[in-house]
Amino acid sequence: MEPTDEGIIERLQARVDAVRAAACGVCARNVCGHEILFSVAMGLGDKPRCLDCLAAGLGKSTNPFRDHLNAHFRQRHCYAEVWRRENQREGFASDSLPGCLWSAADPERADDASESSDGRVAVSDEPGVAVFADETWDAGDIACGDLVLGLRHRMSALTPRARLMLVARDPGATEDIPAWCRMTGHALLAQHHPHYWIQRKD
DSSP: OOOOOOOOOOOOOOHHHHTTTBTTTTTOOOOHHHHHHHHHTOOTSSSOOOOHHHHHHHHHOHHHHHHHHHHHHHHHHHHHHHHHHHHHHHSSSSSSSOOOTTTTSSOOOOGGGGOOOOOOOOOOTTOOOOOOOOOEEEEOOOOOOHHHHHHHHHHHHHOTOOOOEEEOOOOTTHHHHHHHHHOOEEEEEEEEEEEEEEEOOO
16 A cells, blocks of 8 residues: 555654754754754654754765755655744745745745756666666655665665665655755765666765
């Protein structure tokens, strides 16, 4: 039985709520709900990071990384809904860029956030593509934060440049997996839903 959108949203909200009082796992600064949601999307929901530490840990510049994640969230109903709830919880308009992460001086960047890769991602939708894999993981129907959390753990267990063949049946994986690879620097070698071949970065 496939989970409903509402069920996915409530599980994602529960992941945020579970660590709401947590401090950044790197600098110990208090993190807001939006930063927790960013951490969940990057597979770090069990140990949330502030935006600066999350970006730095991935070798990214903070503001472009923030804008890229925000643009990704707007394309994913489950993340967009939890983001809207976090806005309301923190006293911001539900459709605004929250002042906890954007200052009034910031230009409107969210619509211009780059969706391009950093050059490490080479994606193929070709049916029948054959790519060697060192490990396989059948993630079944798990989605959103749970999927990338499991993927993060499995990729961290691989040696550099080793390859994982992921089976992810959630329809959102077609957007989530390429976006996660772009943001983490792992190479998405090929994809033909529900199969994804990912090479761990150096």
